[in-house]
Each structure stands twice: as structure tokens, then as C-alpha cells.
């Protein structure tokens with residue numbers, strides 16, 4: 115294999131000289147002993163394709179940055195992800211700690227280790243031919259899927275299985291996870307590779323978005339070292355293809371998704387993306403649960419350094435300074451009307467077609483609209499056209515920056531989220547913290563986090579009429595200052611702390627690691 119990635123890696127010395135805390139400053143001792151504890155904390159590996167510290171395509175990156183850190187007080191929680199270009203080029207030193215064997219056409223590669231602040235250890239897959247590229251983790255610079263995504267994410271899944279089975283020693287001290295927490299289709303094969311070796315290390319599989327399934331033609335199976343029997347038995351077969359997502363569901367011990375409502379919805383044909391039958395079986399067997407996401411403490415309008423003006427509840431002049439800033443940033447006219455916002459991946463899921471159709475009504479009624487995001491080219495173009503039609507009233511930035519996103523949450527009065535489905539949704543929670551009231555379809559996590567008429571506005575039917583009706587309600591409330599401010603106060607008072615999600619995850623991990631879980635994987639029940 116090429117060693118170019120390793121050659122470009124900064125050594126710990128280089129990191130230390132650039133002011134980066136050396137690994138010895140970690141809160142967790144290498145043995146897995148927590149500061150002040152005598153019992154070793156249980157080792158858990160969190161397997162993900164995004165981490166906001168380095169690269170984020172959407173909400174998975176945020177969750178991967180926050181949830182393992184929230185669990186660090188209880189476990190020796192470490193993370194595994196690909197060493198994308200952003201990882202290699204980051205300021206953090208990478209120490210090469212192991213060689214990982216390949217399988218079929220999955221190349222061998224090296225395993226590196228990065229020690230991030232707050233005690234989070236990240237294992238990274240050093241495989242330049244698969245991961246060091248321009249574009250996003252999933253798409254090339256022209257928005258097309260990388261043609262070898264099956265190999266790339268099979269590499270991620272296989273590495274997790276190798277670490278769990280002890281096929282490789284992941285650290286100087288022989289660190290080996292007692293449980294894998296796998297995320298989305300990209301990690302879906304990890305449990306499968308383990309079970310095919312007869313290893314029953316417990317696996318939790320979290321679905322952040324069922325619509326992305328990792329479906330590939332059966333010809334790929336031999337290239338990924340997948341036994342044909344797994345396809346013939348139907349375990350990974352999905353309408354003639356094989357499915358990373360289905361493998362994750364079948365072979366893991368427990369499935370979670372990111373809100374209680376979405377956990378119910380995905381057992382129905384309307385939301386189950388063809389897996390509703392299997393997921394209903396999981397639910398009936400007690401193997402499917404919803405654990406809501408939280409948001410981290412950086413979402414605080416009083417302390418957020420990105421904002422034009424920090425502000426607190428009732429400091430509406432402070433919030434107004436952020437609104438003025440956004441108007442200048444997007445070249446909008448001075449106005450006393452409401453400012454609506456969209457902060458979103460621009461994809462079908464998010465219902466941007468409804469927002470685009472509502473835009474003219476918003477402008478005619480005296481409102482303004484700002485949009486930030488990127489995604490499907492037709493949606494991007496439709497938004498650019500809207501901006502051209504309504505200069506001074508609609509501003510659109512195709513792209514994404516964390517700073518702009520935060521400024522928009524702080525400056526806007528209302529956030530539009532007519533999502534077709536929404537497993538949890540983070541943007542509505544960010545908006546609420548910053549006093550921007552979400553107007554959203556009553557689905558998934560939106561239904562669970564927005565109280566209609568109190569902390570935002572919900573509409574039931576996904577129709578233009580229902581959405582416009584909700585927007586009209588927002589206009590009316592905006593005109594009743596006391597009511598409007600009361601809703602803002604209620605929204606800003608909600609604390610979606612990760613602490614609340616930690617308890618159910620701990621209960622689940624405990625059940626699985628002690629063998630107290632009532633049910634093991636469906637495959638083992640069926641077989």
C-alpha cells in the first residue's frame with residue numbers, strides 16, 4: 115500500500131509544538147481507568163462516517179461529536195472513522211498504531227490514533243486510496259456518489275469488526291471494545307462481519323436516516339468478502355440487491371433510532387422505506403427503540419462567540435442586532451416584518467419545494483427569507499431563481515458554514531422545516547435555543563420537540579395549504595408582540611441536554627454487555 119498518508123501525518127511532537135495538547139493530557143488514562151475511578155470503564159467503539167470536529171455532511175456529524183463525549187464519564191468510549199483529507203490535514207497529530215488486514219477487494223490499511231480535547235480518542239483508517247479525496251465523504255466534487263462507496267464503507271465496517279474480534283490490537287495496551295455502537299448504513303456491515311466469524315460481541319445499530327440504505331448489486335458481494343449464503347437466506351437481500359442497512363438491522367442486537375415518533379413511523383409503509391416489515395418484527399421483539407438526540411452546550415446565545423451580538427432571554431434588542439446583521443449579510447432591505455430562515459441540506463426529505471412555493475406569499479405579506487445550505491442541484495437552482503426574483507427580500511447562500519448557520523438561528527424569527535420525514539432534526543432545537551420559532555411538519559422528532567402554539571408551529575398534513583396556514587399563524591403571532599415574546603421565551607427555556615439521552619443508552623449498553631437483554635439478534639432467533 116502507499117504510505118503517502120502516513121508520510122504527511124504530523125507527529126505528536128509537531129502537534130505539541132503547535133500548541134496542541136499532547137496525548138498525556140487526556141482525561142482518560144490509556145488503561146481505560148477514569149480519573150478518580152478504580153474500576154476500568156468498559157471499552158466501547160462508536161463507529162461513524164462523520165465527525166463534526168473534522169467533517170460534517172449533516173446531523174450525524176453533530177451527534178458523533180457530542181454523544182461519545184457525553185458518554186465519556188461512564189465508558190472508555192472511543193470513535194472509529196475514515197481518515198478523510200480533512201482529518202489528515204487537521205492540526206491533530208496522528209499516531210500509527212496498527213495494520214489492518216484486507217478482505218477480498220477491501221484493501222489492507224493502517225490504523226491511526228488521534229487524541230482530541232475532552233478526552234476523546236479517535237481511531238482513523240489510514241487508507242489514502244479510499245479516503246483522501248476532494249468532495250464530501252459520500253460524493254465527488256460534482257455531486258455524484260463515489261463509485262467505490264461499497265468498498266470504502268465496507269472497509270470502515272470491517273475495521274470495526276477486526277478491532278472487536280481481537281484480530282488487531284488497537285492500541286499499545288491491547289484495547290478491545292466490549293460493545294460496538296454502529297451508525298447508519300456506512301457501518302451496517304460491521305455486525306455482519308463479526309457474526310460471520312462467529313463472534314458475538316454486542317452491537318447497537320443506530321438509524322439516523324432510513325432513506326439512505328447502501329444498496330448494491332449482488333456482484334459486489336464477492337468483492338467485499340460477503341458469503342453468498344447471507345444473500346440466499348434473505349438476511350442481506352433487498353429486492354435483488356444487497357443492503358448495508360438491512361445487514362445492520364439483522365445482525366445487530368438492538369436497533370435504535372433518534373426519536374420515539376420516528377421509531378414508530380419506520381414500522382409503517384409510509385416511512386419504512388421497504389424495511390417496515392423487518393422493523394415491525396424488531397419492535398415486536400423489543401429490539402427497536404427511539405432515543406432522542408440532544409444538543410451540546412455550545413448552543414447558548416449568551417456565550418456563542420460566532421454571534422454578532424450575544425443575547426439572553428428577554429434581551430430582544432440583542433436578538434434584533436443579530437437580525438440586522440443577517441439582513442446586511444444577505445443584502446436585504448431594512449424591514450420591520452418577520453425574518454424567516456432555512457438552514458438545511460437541500461434534499462427532497464426537507465420539503466424545500468413547499469418552502470419555494472410559499473416564498474412569494476411570505477414576501478407579499480411583508481416577510482423576508484434567508485436560506486443557507488447545499489445539496490441537489492435542481493433545488494439549489496430554484497432557490498437562486500427565487501433570490502433573483504425577490505432581491506432585497508430573499509437571500510440565498512448555497513454552501514454551508516457553521517458561523518453563518520449560528521448567526522441565522524440567532525437572527526431569524528422563524529425557521530421553516532416542512533420535512534417530509536425527520537428522524538430527529540437538530541436544526542429546530544438549535545433555532546429554539548436561539549429564539550427562532552420552528553414552523554414544521556408534525557413528523558418524527560419534529561413532533562416530539564415542538565409544542566404547537568407554545569414553542570413553535572406544527573402542521574399535520576404535508577400540503578401547501580397546511581404549510582401556508584401555519585406560516586399565516588406565525589405572521590399573526592408576530593403581530594401580537596406579547597404572545598410572540600412568550601413563545602420565544604418558552605422555546606429558549608427548553609434544554610435538550612445530552613444527559614437525557616445518556617441514561618437510556620447506558621441502560622441499553624448495560625443490558626447487552628451483561629447479557630440481560632431479553633432478545634438477541636433477529637438472525638440468531640430465526641436461525
Ligand SMILES: Nc1ncnc2c1ncn2[C@@H]1O[C@H](COP(=O)(O)OP(=O)(O)O[C@H]2O[C@H](CO)[C@@H](O)[C@H](O)[C@H]2O)[C@@H](O)[C@H]1O
Nearest residue numbers: 171172173174322372458459488514536537538539540541
Ligand atoms: N449543507 C450542509 N452541510 C453541512 N451541514 C449542514 C448543511 N445543512 C445543514 N447542516 C447542519 O447539519 C445539521 C442538520 O442536522 P439535522 O438533524 O437537522 O438533519 P440531517 O438530515 O442532516 O440529519 C439526520 O441525522 C440527524 C442526527 O441523528 C437527525 O437529527 C436528522 O433527523 C436526520 O435527517 C445542523 O447542524 C445544520 O446546521
